[in-house]
Amino acid sequence: MGRKILRCASVLALAAFTSSCGGEESGSAPPPVQSVVPEPSPTPSPSQRPLAINQVGGLQNVLVIMVDDLRTEVGAYGSPVARTPHIDQLAREGATFDNAYVSFAACTPSRMSFLTGRRPTPDDIALRDGFTVNRTFSDGVTLPDLFKAQGFRTLSFGKVYHYERDDADAWSERFASAEVPFLTQHGFRDAEGKMTTPTHVWNGSSPLPDEINVAAATNAMAKFAAQPERLFMAVGIHRPHLNWIATETDWASYNSTMLPRVVNPEGQIGAPPYAMPINSEFQGQLQLRDFGNDIPEDVAVNLRHGYMASVTHADRMVGRLLEGLREAGLDHNTAVILWSDHGYRLGDNGRWGKWSVHTLDTRVPLIMRVPTLTKPGRRVQAVVETVDLFPSIADLMGLTPPETAIGRSVKPLLEGAVPGWRNVARSFTVRPVPENPLLGDAVNTARFRYTVWTDKTGKVLSRELYDKEIDPDESINRIDDPGYTDVVGWLESLRV
Ligand SMILES: [Ca+2]
Secondary structure, eight states: OOOOOOOHHHHHHHHHHHHHHSSOOOOSOOOSSOOOSOOOOOOOOGGGSOOSOOOOTTOOEEEEEEETTOOSOSGGGTOSSOOOHHHHHHHHHSEEEEEEEOSBSSHHHHHHHHHHSOOOOGGGGGGGGTOOHHHHSTTOOOHHHHHHHTTOEEEEEESSSBTTBOOGGGOSEEESTTTSOHHHHHOOBOTTSOBOOSEEEEOOSSOOHHHHHHHHHHHHHHHHTTSSSOEEEEEEEOTTSSSEEEEHHHHTTOOTTSSOOOSSTTOOBSOOTTSSOOOGGGGGBTTTGGGTTOOOHHHHHHHHHHHHHHHHHHHHHHHHHHHHHHHTTOGGGEEEEEEESOOOEESGGGOEESOSOSHHHHBOOEEEEOTTTSOTTEEEEEEEEGGGHHHHHHHHTTOOOOTTOOSOOOHHHHHSOOTTOOOOEEEEEEEOOTTSOEEEEEEEOSSEEEEEEEOTTOOEEEEEEEETTTOTTOOBOOTTOGGGHHHHHHHHHTTO
């Protein structure tokens, strides 16, 4: 198990924070607006949460597929344009969560939230500058730690943790960080290390990084299939993270008229100016940085095309993994969990990238195929969040998650509706304003998204309220609409 260095300030703040936001009842009346979607109900206290339950019969292994920057632009989630046959097939075979939210729409904090079972906290605002297990997680148990300690062979392929920010001791074996150079993983760069082209049609002259990592994973499946050890496998697929590199075939799956609809291209009405971040990810792109936040339409079309081609590339990688699992004879006793670390805006709300708490950033695909448990094609409407994954995966395999993992096992949701399930997810973001960073703290229910923006002193700067039932694009901030006064009070109560 990894030796992790204690950082008292973080731990104390984290404990105070998590104790204030996990497992509380709403304690107030539901909103006086007719709802057609599930809404929060009391959550069991940590001691009441299902912990060590016997594993599902015959289940031996876990395969976690982590797709980078994939929003719910997937056929299984109703995208009219996405070409994602393999993920769609996985959804037909397993359970698809329609209301899954990440804790933070950026690679590192989202993955850390998943792997530690904790939410990013105000104390970790600096996490964007290099959030590592050793710096911030003290002596806690990570997800691979738990499985390794229980005798599983823990295998990591590709981007699981954020490259060098890994917890090396938790893995029996890692593949990718050394074998596939970081620069190639995220795109082409010039001699000075600057990104050259945001999109690229790959000529197939050599395997792409995802193809190398996935081949290593399927080789490992074949190698270890006949051995007695149980496997915890995590495979991180780079695409559709920038740069959008995909094969000719993937590019040919789309054209300029077959791309996602742009949501709120002129921006949201009534949102504070910092609700959307600048196009910061494009600042490192030689061909994009001079545009600032104003991407010309012809460039935008090419970028959207590249994103979607990369989505199809990632989907093909998912297909190879599932086929590898089948060929190794492990598909019948392996739980498959597919998840993305966050979504992405393709010019939606007038900006590109992630780092917001808009649903396009925080809502993600989450599909679980658990042999003998999940019914084919099941849709789960309950609201779940990233921190629920740690206890869920442990629960499926009969392991007891550590107390530091604050989420809830979704295993009961796979078996049927769960009365009393608390349909609330928390998401955070930050704006690195010099000397006074802003924190965005969002509550998502199936119907509403409520966000409170504070400065570092805790002073409330602004609030947002979106009614997704009548405004699924989150176009209009209704915080000052008197018809929602009681709703706002109720949502506020969910933050404490
Ligand atoms: Ca990411």
